[in-house]
Amino acid sequence: MCDRAAGRRLGDVIEIEHLHKRYGDVVAIEDVSLEVAANEVFGIIGVNGAGKTTTVECLTGVRTPDRGRVDVLGFDPVTQRDEIRARVGVQLQASTLPDRLSVHEALALYASFYPDPRDPDELIDLLGLTHRRDARYGKLSGGEKQRVSVGLALIGRPRIAVLDELTTGLDPHARRDVWALIERLKDDGLTVVLVTHFMDEVERLCDRVAVLHAGRVVALGAPSDLAGGRGLEDAFVELTTA
Numbered sequence: 001m002c003d004r005a006a007g008r009r010l011g012d013v014i015e016i017e018h019l020h021k022r023y024g025d026v027v028a029i030e031d032v033s034l035e036v037a038a039n040e041v042f043g044i045i046g047v048n049g050a051g052k053t054t055t056v057e058c059l060t061g062v063r064t065p066d067r068g069r070v071d072v073l074g075f076d077p078v079t080q081r082d083e084i085r086a087r088v089g090v091q092l093q094a095s096t097l098p099d100r101l102s103v104h105e106a107l108a109l110y111a112s113f114y115p116d117p118r119d120p121d122e123l124i125d126l127l128g129l130t131h132r133r134d135a136r137y138g139k140l141s142g143g144e145k146q147r148v149s150v151g152l153a154l155i156g157r158p159r160i161a162v163l164d165e166l167t168t169g170l171d172p173h174a175r176r177d178v179w180a181l182i183e184r185l186k187d188d189g190l191t192v193v194l195v196t197h198f199m200d201e202v203e204r205l206c207d208r209v210a211v212l213h214a215g216r217v218v219a220l221g222a223p224s225d226l227a228g229g230r231g232l233e234d235a236f237v238e239l240t241t242a
């Protein structure tokens, strides 16, 4: 899979080493290093502008790092984007789907890009969208659109899913349904990188979490270890108060 230099763990499917990325004068990422193990749900948390989206965009090849090394399943996301696209499902924050496509048509369209996709109707059911199967995307509520975006990340049976703000905009029932779906897919072997602002989501889903602050990893570990007896949110606020 990946070159095993000293200190790396067997079974890592993502390795980021000394990642740097700036936009003009704005330093988005400054020396980020982390590894994600196969079948792990790995959280990335941080205040707005901490560099979370930039980090996951470097994983999926959307952004080219200025410096550093990124290895995803043994591939370089910058030079091997097709290999990454075939194996890594990405939830888009702002969907670019045409309004006139129905939920089923959208998922079937994305399914057609993959050799062994999930059955769109099965996924629609798992996402709690069966009653909206034939509704046009443009007529969906914000939470329903959000569920479609999760479906698009999962339709190709990816080995890794990168989920940026997985449950933003979902009602409490839908959040629990989506959490249960992620847990079920994890049981089937999925690895997840989860960007979130919800500490309850981290506690429920994540095996480990990295706290990014001003483009750097300021803490990394199991949520319970980071919380250290306080609430995770209290620990987070403390870690991210500059």
Ligand SMILES: Nc1ncnc2c1ncn2[C@@H]1O[C@H](COP(=O)(O)OP(=O)(O)OP(=O)(O)O)[C@@H](O)[C@H]1O
Pocket: 023, 026, 027, 028, 046, 047, 048, 049, 050, 051, 052, 053, 054, 055
């Ligand atoms: N395309 C861009 N052009 C210029 N600056 C950018 C661009 N994208 C992000 N930035 C800046 O880079 C920094 C990191 O942004 P990033 O989107 O990675 O943070 P984030 O942690 O995902 O934030 P949020 O929680 O608000 O989504 C911020 O200062 C942001 O303003």
